[in-house]
Amino acid sequence: MANQFEMIGTVLVACLQGKLNSTNAEQTEAQILQHINRGTNQLVIDLGELDYISSAGLRVVLVTAKRLKQSAGQMALCGISNPIREVFEISGFFNILDVAESREQALSRFNQTA
Template identity: 55%
Template sequence: MSIATEATPSAHIVTLQGQLNSANAASVEADILGLVDGGARQLVLNFSPLDYISSAGLRVVLVLAKRLKAEGGKLVLFGMQPHVREVFDISGFLAILNVQPGRVEALAQF
């Protein structure tokens, strides 16, 4: 699992590559919440290179979304591969999260 962060004028883009599972969920959560602790309030998660997400990974996304909402921020996701999107769909997360097809559409949410 690798994480890359890019600051744009409107939001921080966090790109997740590999597999987000119980083995790495705690460290991924700590890394991303570190951005929020540092003042980031507009976050975009790029799931394009994410191959797999487990329930522990879904929890990371939910914790992040709740934290940003409490801080007056916003979370947008984009680039889900079909099998990752299916996990979000089955869990009901697509109904409660802002998911866009691509980077341009995600950044346009801010």
């Protein structure tokens, strides 16, 4: 899995690809937290190319959201496919996370508060 990160203005877009599970969750979390530790506090996680997410992967999303909240940051998810959507619905994540349909929609949420 090769996660891709790009800055769009002041927002970091993390595009997660393939599977996010116990095999790579720790590495993915470290990559994201490294950006946050460097001062990034606006994050879009694009799940459009993610095929599978396990409980370890869900933990990465939660840890990231919690960390950003602590630093008065903001996070939005986008590009959620139906199989991933089901996992998020079952786990109750849609009640606690900001979810947008598209990357553009997610990015527009930051521009309103910047």
